[in-house]
Amino acid sequence: MRVLLIQPRPGAGAGYKSLIAVEPLGLEIVGAALQDHTVRLLDMLAEKNIAAAVQEFRPRAVGISCSFTVDVQQTLNVAREVKAAGKGVFIFVGGHHASLSPEDFCHPAVDAVVVGEGETTVPELMAALEGGGDLHTIPGLVLNTGEGQFFTGERPLLKVLDDVPPADRSLTAPYRRHYYLGLRRPFVTLETARGCPHRCNFCSIWRFYRGRVRFMSPERVAEEVQSLPPGDVLFTDDNFLADVRRAERIAALLKGRGVPRRRYIIQARSDTIVKHPDVLRQWKEIGLDQVFIGFEKIDQSGMEHVNKQNSVENNEKALHFLKSIGVGVYASFIVDPDFTIPDFKKLIDYVKRLKIAQPQFSILTPLPGTELFAKLKDRLTTTNYEFFDLLHAVLPTQMPLKDFYREFAELYRRAYLRPGHVINTMKWFVHRLLTGQLSLEHLKNLVAGVRLTASPFAYLKKV
Incomplete structure (x- = not known):
């Protein structure tokens, strides 16, 4: 059929x-x-x-x-x-x-x-x-x-994640050159686990997987990595280090089998990084290049408000450690709709003080399926899902909406249009263009992304 x-x-x-x-x-x-x-x-x-x-x-x-x-x-x-x-x-x-x-x-x-x-x-x-x-x-x-x-009734989750068939990447072969992560191209993704043991109220992952966490075996993961097409590898696991012993075993297998070195990107929590620095050193040795960390907030009360069950201190320790071993950090922050000008200033000052090179800012959005949605759905200012992109406020803002968006866009402008950051970015552009890793089409997309920092309202749909 x-x-x-x-x-x-x-x-x-x-x-x-x-x-x-x-x-x-x-x-x-x-x-x-x-x-x-x-x-x-x-x-x-x-x-x-x-x-x-x-x-x-x-x-x-x-x-x-x-x-x-x-x-x-x-x-x-x-x-x-x-x-x-x-x-x-x-x-x-x-x-x-x-x-x-x-x-x-x-x-x-x-x-x-x-x-x-x-x-x-x-x-x-x-x-x-x-x-x-x-x-x-x-x-x-x-x-x-x-x-x-x-x-028709709930289907039981797979008991053994190794039973999931390897992705058929031949289906996307015609589109492979169109996939990218920022300046990373070629770029490929790999899933090795499903679920998260934590209960952040803005996230639906743990609900989708019914509170369970399941892992592929290290042997299965190593086999898949060996078969991947060329490119940097993003592990899509919501918390790649949820099982630290497994992460260690995967790294050992990749090294032991002589798998050609790649640049790896993972998502991880700062508390795990702080507790297990050796596993990060082990991954750095085989190519770990970047870690996504959900910093979320810059103070402990904010962390508790989103039920992060982590600390600002851990975030800062993890950042310092990863920098010390030459691993980059994508640090994400949540901007609340009730932010005022002093709140925006505190956030950007925090980013600058810690010298976070690649911060990401998103507006608190109650996504369907989350605890936050159940709690705040009666306060939504729109039910048009096209605005649920984490870049639009769908809850009432403390500031006039236009001023709120201006300050939000200013976060990106002040974070990424610093002289040093611009110079380093241009070096990346030139290197990738000369080595054929960056097409003119890809360059066009990235320039469009820069509009987010260059113009306060360029990325916003008309509300």
């Missing part, structure tokens, strides 16, 4: 899409699970004509990924286009947001929502469609019927 998988992409506006575009790893894994079918993947990052693709490929079923809240409207638009272009096509939607808020896809253009881990549910769904089976008997689906939505 012919199955088309589609990855929507954000529409108008610059925002974070100009700074990062990663491969649709979830769809690559689902595609790998459909080895008994003819599968094609369409990434709207580089391919926009949905109708032409449907008419040419003639799929029996089309799956659309919607992991991010900001992509809901785009996903529905794609579903409508597919329905109009392909008579009798069965359309299903999956991903984090779709799983946590299936009611957002109670729409005539959508036939079903896959809730949870798609690589187990989708093959059963396709078999039933092909053989005329009863979809109501397949757990993990929300079916759109004439009487409303029908939930």
